[in-house]
Amino acid sequence: MKIFIIALSGAILLLLLMLNKKQLSKLFENLSVFWFRLAFAFLVLFALNIAGGFVGLYFPVNIASGLLLAVLGIPGLAALFSFAFFL
Numbered sequence: 001m002k003i004f005i006i007a008l009s010g011a012i013l014l015l016l017l018m019l020n021k022k023q024l025s026k027l028f029e030n031l032s033v034f035w036f037r038l039a040f041a042f043l044v045l046f047a048l049n050i051a052g053g054f055v056g057l058y059f060p061v062n063i064a065s066g067l068l069l070a071v072l073g074i075p076g077l078a079a080l081f082s083f084a085f086f087l
Contacts, residue, residue: 034070037070037071038066038067038070040070041066041067041069042061042066044069045059045060045061045065045066045069045080046061048080049061052084057081057084057085058084059084068080
């Protein structure tokens with residue numbers, strides 16, 4: 001496992017060295033947008049969990065539901081509502 005992690009980090013570093021400045025800045029911009037969306041998704045999940053407690057709906061605050069909401073956006077929110085309502 002240790003060798004796999006070292007090889008993976010080496011491969012990632014080699015890919016980063018092959019990128020030019022413009023591609024590297026675009027990559028970091030996309031990563032920062034994703035992390036912001038993930039943080040905002042957890043904020044929304046926390047608010048939904050509190051508000052849903054008043055009406056009897058439970059929204060789990062975990063990494064799977066956070067990623068679902070961060071990647072899909074509004075359709076992910078609809079999926080979470082349907083999971084909470086039907087399950």
